[in-house]
Amino acid sequence: MSFSMYRQEINQMIDSLPDEELVKVYWSIEVIRQKYLFSKNMLDKGVVILTLLEKEHRIKELWDSSFAKNISDETKSEIHYNQYKWHIFSYKKQDCFENEAARNEFDAMTKNEVYVMYQDLPDIVFEYNNANEIVASDFDYEQDIYVFDKNFTWTYVHTHEAMCGPYFYKQV
Structure with a gap:
């Protein structure tokens, strides 16, 4: 099928839906568009993205042991750490930069090689x-994303909640 045929078929599907369903279509397309723009932006900046499928659990364990090492298991349970690791920052259990200060700190860091993980992608x-060349604004449409250096000395977190974050934490 050619691209124009896809577009024509998509338009026919949209035209067959009642108006109240169009908001769902809109948000589905918007998610796809934002993912495309994010990928294109990274590609335009020359960023090479590799998917790590074999050592992802070890990297996530290192994130935990590096950035939440002083947080007790009891406190982690109280703040629902397993739901969102960034709760260590939103619940003020870990000192960090927030909002514009977090963005500025992240932008100032050397980022030749970094790890990136998403809260909702446990195996990647x-x-x-x-x-x-990546900067904080590149992640403005990403949700619950953690960017951190390969030495686990700093992390930048952009959450799904407008009133929480972003956060930047650097080991002392």
């Missing part, structure tokens, strides 16, 4: 190479 971690 990404490695971004040639990533020095």
